[in-house]
Amino acid sequence: MSANSYLFHSDSMTPSLHIGIAGAGLLGRLLAWRLARAGHAVQVFDAAIGPGPVFRSQAPDVGHVPTAAGFTAAGMLSPIAELDNAEPAVAALGWRSIELWRQIVAALPTPQPLLSVQGSMLLAHRGDAGAAQRVLDRLAHAARSPEWPGGHGAATALPMDGLRQLEPAIQGPAQAWLLPGEGHIDTVATMTALHADAPGVRWHWGAPVARVQAGEGGAALFLANGRVVAFDAAIDVRGVGAGRLAPSPLWGEGGGEGPAALVGLTPLAPTPTLPQRRRELPHPSPLLQAREGPMPVRGVRGEIIGLDCPGHGLTRPVRLLHPRHRVYIVPRSPARLLVGASEIESEDRSPVSLRSAVELMAAAHSVLPALAEARIVRLDVNLRPALPDNNPRIVHTRGTLAINGLFRHGWLLAPALVEQALQQTGWALPMTAPTELA
Numbered sequence: 001m002s003a004n005s006y007l008f009h010s011d012s013m014t015p016s017l018h019i020g021i022a023g024a025g026l027l028g029r030l031l032a033w034r035l036a037r038a039g040h041a042v043q044v045f046d047a048a049i050g051p052g053p054v055f056r057s058q059a060p061d062v063g064h065v066p067t068a069a070g071f072t073a074a075g076m077l078s079p080i081a082e083l084d085n086a087e088p089a090v091a092a093l094g095w096r097s098i099e100l101w102r103q104i105v106a107a108l109p110t111p112q113p114l115l116s117v118q119g120s121m122l123l124a125h126r127g128d129a130g131a132a133q134r135v136l137d138r139l140a141h142a143a144r145s146p147e148w149p150g151g152h153g154a155a156t157a158l159p160m161d162g163l164r165q166l167e168p169a170i171q172g173p174a175q176a177w178l179l180p181g182e183g184h185i186d187t188v189a190t191m192t193a194l195h196a197d198a199p200g201v202r203w204h205w206g207a208p209v210a211r212v213q214a215g216e217g218g219a220a221l222f223l224a225n226g227r228v229v230a231f232d233a234a235i236d237v238r239g240v241g242a243g244r245l246a247p248s249p250l251w252g253e254g255g256g257e258g259p260a261a262l263v264g265l266t267p268l269a270p271t272p273t274l275p276q277r278r279r280e281l282p283h284p285s286p287l288l289q290a291r292e293g294p295m296p297v298r299g300v301r302g303e304i305i306g307l308d309c310p311g312h313g314l315t316r317p318v319r320l321l322h323p324r325h326r327v328y329i330v331p332r333s334p335a336r337l338l339v340g341a342s343e344i345e346s347e348d349r350s351p352v353s354l355r356s357a358v359e360l361m362a363a364a365h366s367v368l369p370a371l372a373e374a375r376i377v378r379l380d381v382n383l384r385p386a387l388p389d390n391n392p393r394i395v396h397t398r399g400t401l402a403i404n405g406l407f408r409h410g411w412l413l414a415p416a417l418v419e420q421a422l423q424q425t426g427w428a429l430p431m432t433a434p435t436e437l438a
């Protein structure tokens with residue numbers, strides 16, 4: 001059996017289930033894609049008006065238009081740099097995710113490359129050398145934790161001529177480090193491809209879910225319009241929307257018209273037995289054990305800027321140490337870049353502030369002079385779903401599964417979390433065994 005064959009064949013050991021998913025964001029699309037390939041009948045319900053993104057600068061006046069944070073994200077895959085923001089056990093999941101992303105994007109039929117793994121850069125101006133050293137000390141300390149897997153590289157100081165060789169477009173920083181093995185993924189193209197390539201999945205848009213609940217022999221999605229849809233198993237991956245139902249002017253009275261196709265589905269005959277098999281996880285984390293109870297999710301505001309700058313010359317993601325922001329520049333194509341991102345403890349979804357825009361763009365321009373003539377094509381805002389300890393959580397009860405709290409590293413963690421969750425539930429086999437590291 002080839003390494004990728006699990007991606008194309010039904011998991012013959014897993015009985016086919018009717019599975020309902022609340023949320024078609026990053027986790028929802030990955031789950032639908034994987035579960036459909038495992039031979040399950042999957043339906044996905046989302047509050048958004050359709051499968052594509054609605055960026056904040058496209059909808060400045062209509063209030064909250066639900067759109068997944070997964071679309072807004074820059075798609076940095078940074079297990080080393082995220083050690084500054086996440087516990088080592090959480091950041092360590094990122095290495096497995098990068099391996100899984102390689103397999104997933106290889107299976108997606110898209111014309112453009114979705115993933116790039118060539119390392120990333122950490123830069124500091126002369127005045128920020130002290131702050132840079134403190135960050136590097138924290139990264140080195142976290143990488144000595146027993147939960148951090150061996151065999152992966154660490155931040156490596158680059159002499160200025162080494163930096164010029166790797167990224168000639170960068171000018172101005174006094175210090176640079178290469179973070180080997182880090183990468184970035186095209187978030188919008190990957191979300192679009194996961195949606196387009198999920199065989200037989202039924203997607204319901206404008207269908208906010210108020211509650212996901214286990215029941216006798218199965219589980220149900222309670223839609224905001226009062227309808228209840230029964231399944232063998234139900235999954236809650238509503239991100240920030242799992243906290244409370246944010247009203248949108250796009251939904252009718254009671255939260256959404258509800259797709260007509262839904263009527264005939266209520267209720268599906270529940271399957272009396274759910275698979276009880278739970279397998280040992282290949283690399284279980286004490287942070288991710290199933291816990292009962294509601295998820296007290298909050299939103300953390302993030303602002304990001306899309307730039308058009310043909311010939312910018314950047315090939316790797318770049319982080320610049322900055323007194324107020326964790327500034328990064330991510331090349332999206334030879335003509336497009338993203339500059340992000342603020343991190344503000346607020347659920348305010350109003351448009352990007354002048355202060356954030358000026359600070360982020362000035363910082364980016366200070367290391368990439370080509371940005372002087374860049375054109376601003378997108379100003380976007382979204383909320384990162386976070387739990388009180390800023391760690392992700394998988395909660396599996398009989399018939400239901402919830403995953404939330406992916407915070408600022410959802411793209412870094414999602415494939416590994418989905419893999420762990422599906423192993424816990426027994427609903428799908430792991431995609432492939434983790435690669436042995438030299």
Ligand SMILES: Cc1cc2nc3c(=O)[nH]c(=O)nc-3n(C[C@H](O)[C@H](O)[C@H](O)COP(=O)(O)OP(=O)(O)OC[C@H]3O[C@@H](n4cnc5c(N)ncnc54)[C@H](O)[C@@H]3O)c2cc1C
Pocket residue numbers: 022023024025026027028045046047048066067068069070071072073074075076077207208209210237238239240241242245301302303304340341381382383384385403404405406407408409410411412413
């Ligand atoms: C500015 C910014 C930059 C980021 N950059 C990165 C990065 O570089 N790297 C990285 O790893 N991560 C990054 N992230 C984080 C990442 O985007 C999130 O962690 C990830 O999207 C969370 O995935 P999710 O599926 O839980 O939520 P989402 O992707 O937000 O999806 C939730 C879905 O649920 C739907 N929904 C909400 N309420 C309801 C309801 N009541 N009923 C039905 N559906 C509902 C929403 O419409 C949405 O489609 C960034 C986030 C932001 C905001």
